Amino acid sequence: MTHIAIADQPEEELHEPSSFVTKYIWSQDHKVIAIQYSITAIFVGLVALVLSGLMRLQLGFPDSFSFIDPSAYLQFVTMHGMIMVIYLLTALFLGGFGNYLIPLMIGARDMVFPYLNMLSYWVYLLAVIVLMASFFVPGGPTGAGWTLYPPQAILEGTPGAGGGILLMLISLAIFIVAFTMGGLNYVTTVLQARTKGMTLMRMPLSVWGIFIATILGLLAFPALLVSAIMMLLDMTVGTSFFMPAIVSLGEQLDYSGGSPILFQHLFWFFGHPEVYIVALPAFGIVSDVLSVHARKNIFGYRMMVWAIVIIGGLSFIVWAHHMYVSGMNPYFGFFFATTTLIIAVPTALKVYNWVLTLWRGNIHLTTAMLFAIGFIFTFTHGGLTGLFLGNVVIDLPLSDTYFVVAHFHMVMGVSPIMVLFAAIYHWFPKITGKHLHTGLGKAHFWVTFLGTYAIYLPMHYLGFLGVPRRYYAMGSTEFVPDSAQDLNASITVSALIVGVAQLIFIYNVIRSLRKGEKAESNPWGAASLEWQTPDTPPKHGNWGPALPVVYRWAYDYSVPTAKQDFIPQNMSEEEVERVDDSETSSTEGGEDVKNIGDEPVGDNP
Amino acid sequence: MKIAIVLIILVVGSVIFHFVSPWYFTPIASNWGTIDDTINITFWVTGIVFVAVNLFLAYAVIRYQKKKNTKAHYEPENKKLELGLTVFTTVGVAIMLAPGLFVWAKFIEVPEDAHVVEAVGQQWQWTFRFPGKDGVLGKTEVAHITPANPFGINPKDPAGRDDILINSNEVHLPKDKPVKVVLRSKDVLHNFAVPQFRVKMDLVPGMVTYVWFTPIKEGSFEILCEELCGLAHHTMRGRVVVDSVEDYQAWLNRQPTFAQTLKVAEGNPEQGKALYAVCGACHGQNGEGNLAMNSPNLTSLPEWYLVRQLEYYKKGIRGAHKDDPLGQQMAAMAGTLANTKSIRDVAAYISTFSDSPADKTVEGDPSSGYSYYVTCGTCHGKEGEGNFGLSAPQLVGQHDWYIKRQLENFKQGIRGKHPDDQFGFQMVLMARVLQDEQAVDDLIAYLNSLNDK
Structure with a gap:
């Protein structure tokens, strides 16, 4: 390595904030931007949560809510999906956690382009505002399904075919601009601003996950951008990129020669990596949470890194498994089924390694740990059902049924959200200097974990039965027994309970901010750099006068020769307190071992 | 500890749910039993992994819960174990993929005698x-x-x-x-x-x-x-x-x-005129309809729609429901039309009538009705003018009490449930959007406001 890391270069101006406005609004501090991203993302996420509740009301209790007509239903479905995938999960993992964690975990003072970073947030906010505006245009938001398949997305006969789809496409384009600004920043920061000693193979897996996910995003989002622009042109100036000659609602239209399947290829060339844009940061973060709270190094770190890289690479050659029944050349099925099932191998290895990290650990069942363990369960479930859908012939009966809905909610709805909560409970003390309340946190965990399983396990079976997704109502159909409606009602009840239970979380956050127990700088006894800051919460510039120097990987937990059960990354060999030789052989431990990482029980809320 | 027990319960519960669930594949009615076989293989492989991984997880949580004065085991890697797991997983994946690809090859190769x-x-x-x-x-x-x-x-x-x-x-x-x-x-x-x-x-x-x-x-x-x-x-x-x-x-x-x-010959209005004499008794000599006789206005209905409905009545597709006495009346009358030709003739004659005004008997809130009508208008046209391409008849110009009765019939499945009623099923599902009488009245009030235009 001959390049000069930023860490070795003379320090530059740090854009020290001078007023309230520059500190909290037009802030260039990655931590403030991270919080701005997170709050905005969680806000739109709540909107999408309410939409899912409305959707479930119609499915669970059809003919009971007169304001949910077929248009409204499809609009709820579409907006729920798009918001959750793009505006919540992508923004929160990368704009939120990426922004907060990257500089702190690699020992940098900030992102390398702080101004661009600030711009990224404000452009993201603009994208959110444009998206929300579509609720208020005549005809309402688009109801084309989150995949926005043409021709129907831009034709009469689909809800929101006027202003709704227009604003959706514009909002996506703006979002991609915002993402590109943020993404370039994250990648450059990881490559250029690592502190002395922080080699790539010493980075925490959180950074690896976010780093690779960002690269995926930079390569995948352009496909969505061009397809959005092409569809806008089809809609406004009458090009025929995606529009063949058609008769719509009895009228011959002026299009000819376009290919609807071209859009699907472009969309899924983005859409499949998008799954991993959400999943890889989750993989990374959960690895760190498991390791810290099990007081044990992540098992097979190098394999975990390579698995992230390989999964990221493979994710670009599996996209057409979303299109087995799209009418594309059926010979593609052989290739995409094979690549899809191959991706299961590195993914399965990650699951094994998480479980093996717990094996022979010293497991602290903190709230964060509960969410992380919950994630292993939900992700295993969701990953395994993916093997059904990825195996091309099995997709024939199951495609476009509730099995698909259940599968992708387990794998990229529930699972990443389990990780998000694990991450919030884990890093909240660092971000705010306060602990979240443990009792409330655990209540939140139990309802969310058990509730979501009660939603999605039975939903797979509606799919086996053949109940199609995106149906406003089933009506009476011979092959669907009446009991399926009871099942739907019970799913709705579970969904509403889970939805309302999120209020516990919001209450917990607000309450803890105001009167939560004060947190020390490293309450869990974590080894990675972000816990070693001189101040909690870290101040502007993160590290005080001198940048930390890194001597080891981020997982030195329970090292047999060390007295403490963790060694911070920035602790040099000389600083480590060693135990006497006689005690080193025993992992059952000497009496001097400090037990760190207990969660405060907390006062009663 | 609780989490470990819950995991075990969830694993066992999922397996039990799978075996007792009444919601599973419908009995197969095609040659694709091989797809079902592939699913069964996948179920076994993934099921075993699901149970094994999660029970092991639960066991690890129970066994290695935090103990005082204990350190975790320090083991960054275990090459042998990792390699073993890779091979094991690859084999499992191959067992699922191979039959899948084999069946897919059959699926894309259409037999020559098809x-x-x-x-x-x-x-x-x-x-x-x-x-x-x-x-x-x-x-x-x-x-x-x-x-x-x-x-x-x-x-x-x-x-x-x-x-x-x-x-x-x-x-x-x-x-x-x-x-x-x-x-x-x-x-x-x-x-x-x-x-x-x-x-x-x-x-x-x-x-x-x-x-x-x-x-x-x-x-x-x-x-x-x-x-x-x-x-x-x-x-x-x-x-x-x-x-x-x-x-x-x-x-x-x-x-x-x-x-x-x-x-197919166009209907002949001249010949239809004679046939219409019977119809006129209820529907009026100019097809204007009659509330007292429960007979709708025919002048607002397009010819193709009249033909289809008369055929439905004649074949018992409409007007056969036991709770539809008025429909039964009409079915009997349609029975007097001898064949397709006479149906076309009479429909052609009705099409010569000039538009007759619609009765307004239903009170409702048209602005609330508009929000319902947005759905209807997708097929029936923004102005209720109908759309042949979607087989949706004109709605404006019809007596409001008749539309109301038909909507109720659709909602209750009195009309539209016959398996041969091509578009009735759509209306059965769509009419359910109108959940109470008020909604129906509001919708009709909006249609009435279209009549005034």
């Missing part, structure tokens, strides 16, 4: 076409699609003249004969799916796709559109009736060819 039927999708209906005696489907083009030629068959292509057209949501297929269903869409993406046959495929405008299967059970199976195709996606249903070869042939022989559909 007969061909075309399924045509449009918002939100199915129609079907058989190739006729020459065994070749005539060429089609969107530009040829007109009311008289809904399939868009090129009239100059000789191969198209003998094509047999099924202008209905219901198609018949012979048992035990492999069939290649050629799929074509006129407007947006659709999907041809029959759960009992296991296979499905999208219909894509601008191109032709296909799917093949062999029905192995006689019976009637629902076709569902499983690719979102707009507002009324959930109402886009059809039906495959699997017959014995003889019954199928007899059914097919009754269906018209393309050439025949082009030659």
